[in-house]
Amino acid sequence: MYDVELVDLNKNYRNVIAVEDVSLEIKKGEFLFLLGPSGCGKTTTLRMIGGMEEPTSGTIRIQGKDVSNVPPEKRDTSTVFQNWALFPHKTISENVAFGLVLRKVPKATINEEVKKYLAMVGLDGFGDRYPNQLSGGQKQRVALARALIVNPAVLLLDEPLSALDLKLRHQMRFEIKRIQKNLKVTTIFVTHDQTEALAMADRIVIMNKGRIEQIGTPTDVYFNPKTKFVSDFIGEMNFMPGKLIKKENSTAKVALSDFCHLDIPCADTSRLTQDVMVGIRPEKLFVKSDPTPSNAGILLPVTMEEVTFLGQLLRFHVTFEGKMMIVDDFGGINRALRYQKLETAYIEINPKDCLLIPEQGDVL
Amino acid sequence: MESAIKKNTLPARMHEAYRKNKFFIMFLPAVIIVSSFFFIPILSLLRISFYSYVEMGVFDPGFNLENYVKFLTDPFYLQVIWYTMKIALTVTMICLIFGYPVAYYISCMTGKWKMFLLLLLIIPLWTNLIVRIYGWFVILGSQGLLNSILLSLNLIEKPLSIVFSTTAVVIGLLDNVFPWILLIMISVMEGIEWPLIEAARDLGAGRIKTFYEITFKLSLPGVAVAGLFAFVWSVGEYAVPSLLGSSSQRTISIEIADQMLNMLNWPFGAAMAFVLFAISVSVLLINNWLSSRSNITR
Numbered sequence: 001m002y003d004v005e006l007v008d009l010n011k012n013y014r015n016v017i018a019v020e021d022v023s024l025e026i027k028k029g030e031f032l033f034l035l036g037p038s039g040c041g042k043t044t045t046l047r048m049i050g051g052m053e054e055p056t057s058g059t060i061r062i063q064g065k066d067v068s069n070v071p072p073e074k075r076d077t078s079t080v081f082q083n084w085a086l087f088p089h090k091t092i093s094e095n096v097a098f099g100l101v102l103r104k105v106p107k108a109t110i111n112e113e114v115k116k117y118l119a120m121v122g123l124d125g126f127g128d129r130y131p132n133q134l135s136g137g138q139k140q141r142v143a144l145a146r147a148l149i150v151n152p153a154v155l156l157l158d159e160p161l162s163a164l165d166l167k168l169r170h171q172m173r174f175e176i177k178r179i180q181k182n183l184k185v186t187t188i189f190v191t192h193d194q195t196e197a198l199a200m201a202d203r204i205v206i207m208n209k210g211r212i213e214q215i216g217t218p219t220d221v222y223f224n225p226k227t228k229f230v231s232d233f234i235g236e237m238n239f240m241p242g243k244l245i246k247k248e249n250s251t252a253k254v255a256l257s258d259f260c261h262l263d264i265p266c267a268d269t270s271r272l273t274q275d276v277m278v279g280i281r282p283e284k285l286f287v288k289s290d291p292t293p294s295n296a297g298i299l300l301p302v303t304m305e306e307v308t309f310l311g312q313l314l315r316f317h318v319t320f321e322g323k324m325m326i327v328d329d330f331g332g333i334n335r336a337l338r339y340q341k342l343e344t345a346y347i348e349i350n351p352k353d354c355l356l357i358p359e360q361g362d363v364l
Numbered sequence: 365m366e367s368a369i370k371k372n373t374l375p376a377r378m379h380e381a382y383r384k385n386k387f388f389i390m391f392l393p394a395v396i397i398v399s400s401f402f403f404i405p406i407l408s409l410l411r412i413s414f415y416s417y418v419e420m421g422v423f424d425p426g427f428n429l430e431n432y433v434k435f436l437t438d439p440f441y442l443q444v445i446w447y448t449m450k451i452a453l454t455v456t457m458i459c460l461i462f463g464y465p466v467a468y469y470i471s472c473m474t475g476k477w478k479m480f481l482l483l484l485l486i487i488p489l490w491t492n493l494i495v496r497i498y499g500w501f502v503i504l505g506s507q508g509l510l511n512s513i514l515l516s517l518n519l520i521e522k523p524l525s526i527v528f529s530t531t532a533v534v535i536g537l538l539d540n541v542f543p544w545i546l547l548i549m550i551s552v553m554e555g556i557e558w559p560l561i562e563a564a565r566d567l568g569a570g571r572i573k574t575f576y577e578i579t580f581k582l583s584l585p586g587v588a589v590a591g592l593f594a595f596v597w598s599v600g601e602y603a604v605p606s607l608l609g610s611s612s613q614r615t616i617s618i619e620i621a622d623q624m625l626n627m628l629n630w631p632f633g634a635a636m637a638f639v640l641f642a643i644s645v646s647v648l649l650i651n652n653w654l655s656s657r658s659n660i661t662r
Contacts, residue, residue, distance in 0.1 A: 052562050072565040073574075079566045085559035089581055098577075099567040150567065 001064055003028045003186040004049060004154055009058035011044050011210075018044045020210040022058070026154075029184040031177070033197040036207035037233070042190045043158055045207070049188065050156050051075045063153050078147035079156040083163060084139045086131035092118070092142050093127035099150035117145040120179065137168045144176065148183065155180070155187040161196065173200055194234050198222065206230050228357050231279050238285070238325045239357075240278045247272060252356060254278055257321055262298055262351045272358055279355040282328040286348040287316055287339050297348035304342050318347060413634035421628040431635035441619070441636075448615040449643070451530065451605070452598035455537045459545040459594045460587060467549035468579070482550075485543045493540065497607050500536055501527060528610045536604040541597050545590045552586025553579070585655050592651045596644045616640050 004026040011019040019041040026032050034042035047053040049060060051072030060068045067075050078099070086095050093114050100110045118124055121141035131139060140160060147155060157176070161169045177200045180187050191197055197204045198218045206213045206221060206229075213233075214226040225231035232239070245261065246253040247269040254262050254276055262278065291299050302318035302325070316327040316339065327347055329339075339345055413431055415423040435441045470481050488496065503509045506523040514520045526532050556579055564574040602617040609615070614622075616636060623633035 050566060073568045073570050081559045081563055083559065085563040087560060102568040
């Protein structure tokens with residue numbers, strides 16, 4: 001049985017469609033991410049699961065029970081809000097205890113539990129302070145403890161890290177994941193930050209314009225994006241327009257220019273039309289100074305536009321047939337710096353690394 | 365990072381400049397005006413309150429407390445103090461009890477209806493006080509609107525005499541104070557963040573519990589300020605009780621004016637004025653003490 005089931009969920013605000021036909025099953029203990037650009041409907045979906053918004057149509061089931069029209073206080077969900085929404089007039093202990101007090105838990109048990117959960121998020125001894133006396137990261141931990149203490153069936157996190165600075169954000173990722181795995185609580189995490197999703201998720205749901213684009217594990221959505229949107233949104237992707245020359249059994253011959261042809265593996269060539277897009281990740285391209293391919297690669301002559309030093313890698317901006325492409329080189333600073341002075345160079349593409357995207361529809 | 369942002373806010377910069385005494389010159393004109401036209405007259409009035417009365421307009425400079433003793437022990441004046449406090453407390457209670465739900469309702473609204481209701485609140489404040497008081501004569505008088513309606517509906521047999529009574533004073537004061545009270549409470553309630561309410565619901569509090577735990581508790585400091593405002597205003601108001609009140613039941617401010625202007629007993633009038641002042645200040649201090657105790661450290 002699934003812990004959370006969404007069936008054909010829709011949400012309209014007057015004439016704006018916020019969420020459209022979202023269906024989803026979440027297993028017990030799973031750490032699921034809703035990922036997408038702002039306005040894609042991910043927060044609205046989360047708020048419908050938590051009961052803060054009512055769906056226009058569709059069904060929400062939590063542990064098999066239909067809760068579509070159940071108010072938030074009667075749902076077995078807990079939310080960590082974007083700006084944490086700590087009660088400013090209550091101490092940290094009172095904030096964390098709030099859910100248990102409402103459940104009429106005996107006072108001694110509450111005190112024990114509050115202690116336990118504050119320790120779990122690393123805030124022993126902060127109980128008597130007020131929220132305004134804490135830093136952003138500490139408030140974040142309080143919000144997490146407050147949500148978890150009621151032992152919810154489903155934990156909902158609405159961009160909880162977006163207000164923190166980078167270092168702290170990375171640290172909290174690790175901690176939230178650790179706590180989630182320890183408690184084995186089914187968790188839905190909303191974010192627009194793809195690295196957050198890739199780093200923490202068991203499964204990622206990528207949303208765009210109110211619809212689900214793809215559901216999959218982090219490696220799945222990164223290496224096998226099903227739509228152009230996903231391939232563009234997760235990681236980085238160079239898109240090159242090409243013309244289909246020939247369809248074979250499991251490969252398609254695509255021309256990027258008059259003299260540059262790629263034999264791209266493709267399981268289903270039936271939907272290909274003449275105009276296609278070829279997608280390739282920047283780290284799958286190699287810069288070369290001379291036109292001799294190392295293995296199965298194809299060489300493209302390019303003009304070097306700019307080289308940017310990014311710490312662990314060197315990023316080249318090159319143009320091929322007037323189209324900008326990005327190449328990431330991890331191959332050591334010395335090797336890479338040689339190319340900095342070049343005006344023209346070659347980039348090597350392995351057709352196996354390419355994605356084939358028809359004009360219309362999904363990635364093949 | 366947080367502190368770096370805070371350092372660059374306007375108040376932070378102003379505080380920095382203030383610490384360096386840069387703003388003193390801007391402060392000076394206000395200091396001169398307030399001290400010469402407010403503090404000095406008040407202090408000289410305080411001095412006069414310790415003089416003794418010889419005859420109309422003639423006082424014996426000295427230092428004695430007879431004016432204060434007379435005001436605070438004479439049964440007639442004690443009754444005046446009590447009556448004034450009673451009116452002020454009544455107005456305050458009515459303002460808070462009836463104003464709270466209205467303020468809550470308006471603060472929850474958005475868009476043009478909210479603007480419309482706020483305008484309805486503000487427009488009367490543009491009208492002259494005396495005009496509004498006389499407006500109440502038109503409504504409450506023995507041949508006024510209210511009585512004609514009640515008579516024509518046969519609900520009463522002869523006109524009610526509402527004007528020149530405590531009721532009329534309370535109504536007149538409410539007319540003055542109520543819009544301000546609402547504006548204060550609305551602004552406090554608007555400051556309560558919606559996610560807090562969602563968080564309480566999410567953690568298992570029903571609508572009523574959420575209202576009590578979050579909205580009500582967070583609005584209390586604002587309610588206290590509003591109540592203080594209503595009380596201090598009502599306790600010192602002169603025009604409303606002198607025009608709408610009965611001649612037999614007088615408030616402190618009417619007595620002060622009477623002593624100052626008719627009896628020309630300035631020492632006694634001044635002493636009463638300072639007692640009134642002390643009442644207002646002590647209410648303010650009690651309010652401060654209560655709110656500092658309630659741990660609202662936002």
